[in-house]
Amino acid sequence: MARYIFITGGVVSSLGKGLMAASLAALLQARGYKVRIRKFDPYLNVDPGTMSPYQHGEVYVTDDGAETDLDLGHYERFTGVAAHQSDNVTSGRIYQTIIQRERRGDYLGATVQxxxxxxxxxxxxxxxxxxDDDGQxxxxxxxxxxxxxxxxxxxPFIEAIRQLKNELGRGRSISIHVTLVPYIAAAGELKTKPTQHSVRELAALGVQPDVLVCRCEKPLPASERAKIALFCNVPAGAxxxxxxxxxxxxxxxxYHAEGLDAEVLRAFGIEPEGNPDLSRWSDIMDRLQNPEGEVTIGVVGKYVGLQDAYKSLNEALVHGGIANRVKVKIRWIDAELFEGDHDMVAAELEPCHAILVPGAFGERGAEGKIASVRFARERKVPYxxxxxxxxxxxxxxxRSTGGIANASSTEFGPTEQPVVGMITEWMSPEGIQKRESDGDLGGTMRLGAYEATLAGNSVVASIYGGTTISERHRHRYEVNTAYRDMLESGGLVFSGMSPDGMLPEIVERPDHPWFVGVQFHPELKSKPFDPHPLFASFIAAAVKQSRLV
Structure with missing residues (x-):
């Protein structure tokens, strides 16, 4: 029977609750326990799918097609446990579900509250x-x-966990509160009062924390830990x-060195036995702290002003560095800088050992990204x-090898040469999916895991080590196969297709040192202890390029 750990935050936001949850789950896993992590978001959006990356960072997509909070990326990267649609819920989705039930009459005339x-x-x-996914x-x-x-x-979420803790009973649930102990430089002191007030406010809502995680920029002396324990009604070790x-x-x-996993188990009445096996994390840190080289990757993006917009991408590049035991230096470049300025393209990209153009929506920055592709193709830089x-x-x-200067995407408006266009019907594991061009934006993309078939003699087949793959998608527009012959005659080969042969999934240039384009998001499945093969190969190509320049 599952035990529940409820995690709240106090004083300020951005204290790292998600990272703490992921790390604790990894520690419990390392002790042999089976875990799952869920995120409850209080905002009224049904999901983050329609929110600007500048508002909420990246949208993390699960295998079953849910658009979720980026914290679920941390959860997967640290535990290797694939997230489900049921692992992220918002107030908006809660209220949507309740209102739908009320309209159907499910509440039998009761006042809904x-x-x-x-x-x-x-x-x-x-x-x-x-x-878990194995039925355990x-x-x-x-x-x-x-x-x-x-x-x-x-x-409402705090009230719900108060009720649930009572219903589950002792030994079935605990509460962890993540708080801040600020350092006041003028006084030369760490201040515990914000933590005391935060815990008091939480306790006033009926939830008494069992463990306190205190973010601080200076070591927390034993005297201050004892003070926090005394006023917040927790053991000093907690x-x-x-x-x-x-x-x-x-x-x-x-966190293990500070005793987090042991205290959590004790809060459940479980006496910790031995130490968790943290060898995978020791190896990862050894590779990060003792690299055998360095490569610079130019990421030409649209949302580079907020790196959380590319959180999984950033981490996947780091994982590629771990696989090759090199340090990856990311050069974030605003695609709009390149629009109409060819000298700027060369100035920004020449220091890079490889170039990556990530996902985006809309026309802004598109011409700059196209200029980056041209630079990589002509200069033989890994792309x-x-x-x-x-x-x-x-x-x-x-445009370049087909000689059609006005080639474009219908995403940018009407065009006579729609190399990229909106797909309105496609096959999914659940059957045929349809989309109206003027329909809702939320949840109407090709979302989640889809299989692709790779050409047996392709570069990507050798990278994956097979010809059948499954990757996660999040997009409305597809490359138009009517241009396939023209592109392949120019050297850009369609090396991966949907199983029915209708949708392009991967293109590559076999005559290039490393040139691969994928319609899906491989970064979503990369982990530090299991780097995605495309990112491992891409960084290996960057390492080779660094030795040529």
């Missing part, structure tokens, strides 16, 4: 799917509550300092195009 209807729905989401019972379910204690939006780490992949070992980056590679190919 926050308590019990909203809180019951939250509890139901928390307790869904308590077996989970040992721990970690539930992270987004936002900060005191936010109006999060109150006050866990959380200092900044040299890498997010150092955090599991750091990796992901989703939008593959589409721009195809447009560049039609």
């Amino acid at each position: 926050v308590v019990p209807h909203v809180t019951d729905a939250i509890k139901a989401f928390a307790q869904a799917d308590t077996v 019972d989970l040992d721990f379910v970690l539930c992270e509550i987004g936002g900060t204690v005191g936010d109006i939006e999060s109150l 006050v866990i300092p959380a200092l900044d780490a040299p890498s997010i992949y150092a955090v599991p070992e750091q 990796f195009g992901i989703c939008f980056g593959m589409q721009m590679a195809c447009i560049e190919g039609v």
Whole structure:
């Protein structure tokens, strides 16, 4: 029977609740437990799919097609457990579900209220799917509550976990509160009062924390830990300092050294036995801290002003460096800089050992990305195009080697040469999916895991080590196969297609040192202990390029 760990945050946002949850789950895994992590977001959007990357960072997509919070990426990268649609829920989705039930008459005329209807729905989401993908019972379910204690939006979630803790009983649930212990430089002191107030506010809502994780920029003395324990009503050992780490992949070992996993088990009445096997994390940190070289990757993007917009991409490049035991230096470049300025293209990209154009939506920055593709093709610099980056590679190919200067995408408006166009019907594992051109934006893309068939003699088949793959998608537009012959005659080969042969999944240039464009998002499946093969190969090509310049 699963035990539940509820994780809340206080004082300020961005304290690293998601990273703490992922690290704790990894520690419990290393002790032999089966875990799953869930994220509850208080905002009223049904999911983050229609939100600007500048508002919410990247949208993380699961195999079953859910558009979710980026924290689920941390969860997968640290545990290797594939997230499900049931692992991320928002207030918007909760209310949508309740209103749909009310309209159907499911409540039999009752007045629909926050308590019990909203809180019951939250509890139901928390307790869904308590077996792993192999059908084995989970040992721990970690539930992270987004936002900060005191936010109006999060109150129903706090009330729901209060109720659930009572219903589950002792030994079945605990609460972890992540808080801040700020350092006041003028006074030369760490201040515990914000933590005390935050815990008091949480306790006033009926939830007494069992473990406190205290973010601080200076070591937390034993005297201050004892003070926090005294005023917050927790054992001194359950006050866990959380200092900044040299890498997010150092955090599991750091939390273990501070006793987080042991205290969590003790809070459940489980006496820890021995130490967790953290050898995979030690190896990762050894590779990160002792690289045998360095490569510079130019990422020509649209949302480079907020790196969280490319969180999984950033991490996948790091994983490629881990696989090759090199340090990856990412040069973030705004695609708009290149529009109409060819000298700027060369100035920005010449220092790079490889170029990557990631996914995006809309016309802004498209011409700059096309210019980056041209630079990589002509200069023989390794190129990796992901989703939008593959589409721009195809447009560049039609323009440069096909001689059609006005080749474009219908995403940018009407065009006589639609190299890329919106697909309105496609086959999914659930059957034929349809989309109206003027329909809703939310949840109407080709989302989730789809298989692709690779040409047996292709570069990508050798990289994957096979000809059948499954990767995650998130896009509305597809490359038009009517241009296939023209592109292939110019050297851009369609090396991966959907199983029915209708949708291009991968293009490559066999005569280029490394030139691959993919319609899917491989970064979503990369992990530090299992780097995605495309990123490992891409960084290997960058290493080879670095030795040529």
